[in-house]
Amino acid sequence: MDKRMSIDEVVDRIPSGGLIAIGGSSISRKPMALVRALARSDKRDLRIIVDVGGPDVDLLLGTGRVAEVIYAFVGFEVLGLAPHFRRARQTQAVQFQEWTEYTVMAGLDAAIKRVPFMPTHATLGTDVLRVNAAFKEIRDPFTEQPIVAVPALKPDVALIHVNYADIQGNGVILGDGHVDVLCAKAAKDTYMSCERLLSSEELQRFGRDVQILRVYSRGVVEAPWGAHPTGCAPDYRTDVRHLQDYLRASSSEEGWRQYETEFVTVDHRQYLENHGGAEELVSRLKV
Amino acid sequence: MPIDPQLNVDEVIITTMARQLSGEMLVSSVTAFGSLAAHLAKRRYAPDLAVLSTPESGMDVTPMPTLTLGQFLTDVQQGIPLTMEDIFDAIFTDHFRIWINPSQIDQYGNTNITCIGDWYRPKVALVGARGIPEDTSHLSETFYYILNHSPRAVVARVDFKSGAGNGDSRRGLGPHGAPSVLVTDLGVFDFTGPDGTMAVRSLHPGVSIEEVQDRTGFPVHVPAGEISATDPPSPDDIRIIRDADPLEVRKLELMSGPEAAEKFVAIYERERQALHATYPRVGKLGR
Known part of the structure; x- marks a missing residue:
């Protein structure tokens, strides 16, 4: 089955009020192209599950999409605290459940094992x-x-980003796996973006690195740089400069409006253009 | 009086941390201090340690602290890839060690990285408990370090218990996960005081017990007899630390304000070059 779809088609299938598990870990391999599309959509009252959250949760909080966050951690690691998460926690603007790294995994595993x-x-x-x-x-x-x-944590939807996928929805993860496999197996519907689509024959050569199995995926999107500004090892490192701009923008209302206009309300192609295009990103971020 | 000016505080702390590690254990690399301590320990004190390149993967690598390249280090050195399940299984079976850098630690060794103030209306929301509850319920040794020993960090009672210490926190837990050692810029502390409270084990060269009491939020227990001095790093210890951290990422953790921002950018610009100078590319994409 050909499961290719566009970023907007993925967002259309996400219900307001839905329980959404997001893969990746803080500033590593977050499905940011999908998250940005969700952030600029009219979806409301999303309930987000992250094991280790970062710019994903923070952006969805900053754009007012979220009613509740289930998390073990939300932060920007070496860059510091997550600004919208911090504000929302301190003003009690939305609901929060503090879990831990293993208990999020255990909750997803309980859903998978139907206990x-x-x-x-x-x-x-x-x-x-x-x-x-x-x-x-x-x-x-x-x-x-x-x-x-x-x-048990039973997500309606899982969003993940991987290095390679085929059109049937098998996915290759080359760097740290984080909790993506658990998210993909536990959710009713898993949508996956990838750096590059490969033929199924090419994909099978990756052996055990094929971690996302097609029986669990509902849709696959080809989105190069789809984890940016988080990193996607070994394809590119985290864009620390962009995240520093994000943190600066978050400190004032005007700065944040400007950030949204430039980097959130635009489609993925324009987003990359606004960074100077793929060549500029390659020179700064390829390792 | 602060630490002997002939010594670098970062090298004293890292060497002291390294000397606590022993056995055949996975050692996580979450911070520059933690990864350098693991590396030094493996080279000089505990050769069977299995050092990781990131918090979750890359077993048996030589760590090199960077801002964003942990997973790339796994790749270029072909470190043995681990999963999150591997990490938590190693924690639950007590085959794992980690140096935790809490925002607050109290006299019973309870630790906090979640919030300052009440959890329901925090003055400052930090990051969330992450995996500390797992560590403090399962590991037979738990290690903590704090770079700026102050009454705000070493407190009578933490605002929130992200990690379980001694006393009431042990209810239902038994001994595993109890606090073992705290290393700060002033000295080494353990939890052998009355009811498992913090006690002085040794003071770094040049540090007085008065300074420790002044900079601690409660009266620290001082065992009878002479207080010993921390063994300073040897020339070999210092050389190993400096060779392993060519970008001096460890210094970043001791800085703040514009000085830190400048250092941060310099490291980010140089880290790819430093990685390639040290390791030729032989990773998955290079095969």
């Missing part, structure tokens, strides 16, 4: 257990010892 929860000792003794109303401390039925039940 209501996964048990773990993680979060015992911490305030995460106190503030996260989704978790329940229960008794191990065998030993009566305390243990935490992490409920």
Whole structure:
């Protein structure tokens, strides 16, 4: 089956109020072309799941698309804190659930395995257990010892970005895998952008690097630089200069309007043009 | 009096961190200090360590701190690729060590990277608990470092427990995940005080116990007898650290304001060149 579609066709299939899992990790391999399209859409009240979030969650919060965020971490790593996330947390503008890196994985895994929860000792003794109303401390039925039940996370949609894909929806991930496979398997519908579409014969040569299996994917989009400004190893590194501009823009309303006009409300082709085009990006970001 | 001016504080801290590591363990590289400590330990003190190039992948590489090239380091050195499942399985089975750099640590070794103030209406929203609850419920040794020992960072009680320390936090957990060691710019501390509270183990050369008390948010327990001095780095330790960090990314973690911004840009511009000078390209795309 040919599952190719456009970025806008992916966004059309995302329901307002939907539970959306986003792959990647902070400033690495985020599906930013898809996220930007969602950010400029009229979708509302999205509920976002990220294990380790970064510019993805921050942009969706900055453009007012979000009702709730389930996260283990949201930040820009070496660049500092995520500005819209920080503001939204401090003004309590939207709902937040603080999870942890493994518990997000466990929640997705519970959804995959069709069980209501996964048990773990993680979060015992911490305030995460106190503030996260989704978790329940229960008794191990065998030993009566305390243990935490992490409920299944059942995303309506997963969005991920990979290095290569074929038109059937198999995906190759060459750098760190992050939690993309769990997102893809747990979601009802997984949409994947890729740096380059390959023939199925070419794709199969990647062996175990074919991590996204076509039975789990609903749509595939060819979007070169689709993770920018986050990095996509080994194709390109994180655009730290762009993220610094993003952080500066986020500090004033006027700066943010300008950023939106230049980099969010434009389509992916124009977005790349506004960075000086692919050649300019190659010279700055290819490793 | 601050640390002996003949010594570089970053090299004292990294060497001290390296000397805590032992055994055959995966060691995560989240920060420059953590990865350099792992590298130095493997070279000089604990040869069986399996050093990672990123928080989740690239086992058995020589780390080189950069801003964005961790995954590229995995690629050019053909480090053994790991998954997030590998990482958390290693945490749960106690085959993993990590140096955590918390925003706050308290007298019981509870740690905070989530927020300043109340979680529900934070004064400052930080990043979220990430994987610290997993570490503090499973690892038989947990390591912390703080570069600027101050009453705002080393506090009587953390604002939010992202990680579980001693005392009440141990309820339901048992000993695994309890705090082991804190290294700061003033000295080395463990948690052998009354009820598992923080105690002085050694002071860095030139540091007085009065300065430690002045810069700590609670009275630190001082064991009876003479307080020992931290062994300073040897010439070999210093050479290994400097060779492994040609861009001096470690210095960035000690800077702030315009000085840090300038250094940051200089590292970003030079990091690709430094990587290629050290490693010829033999990664997946080069094969």
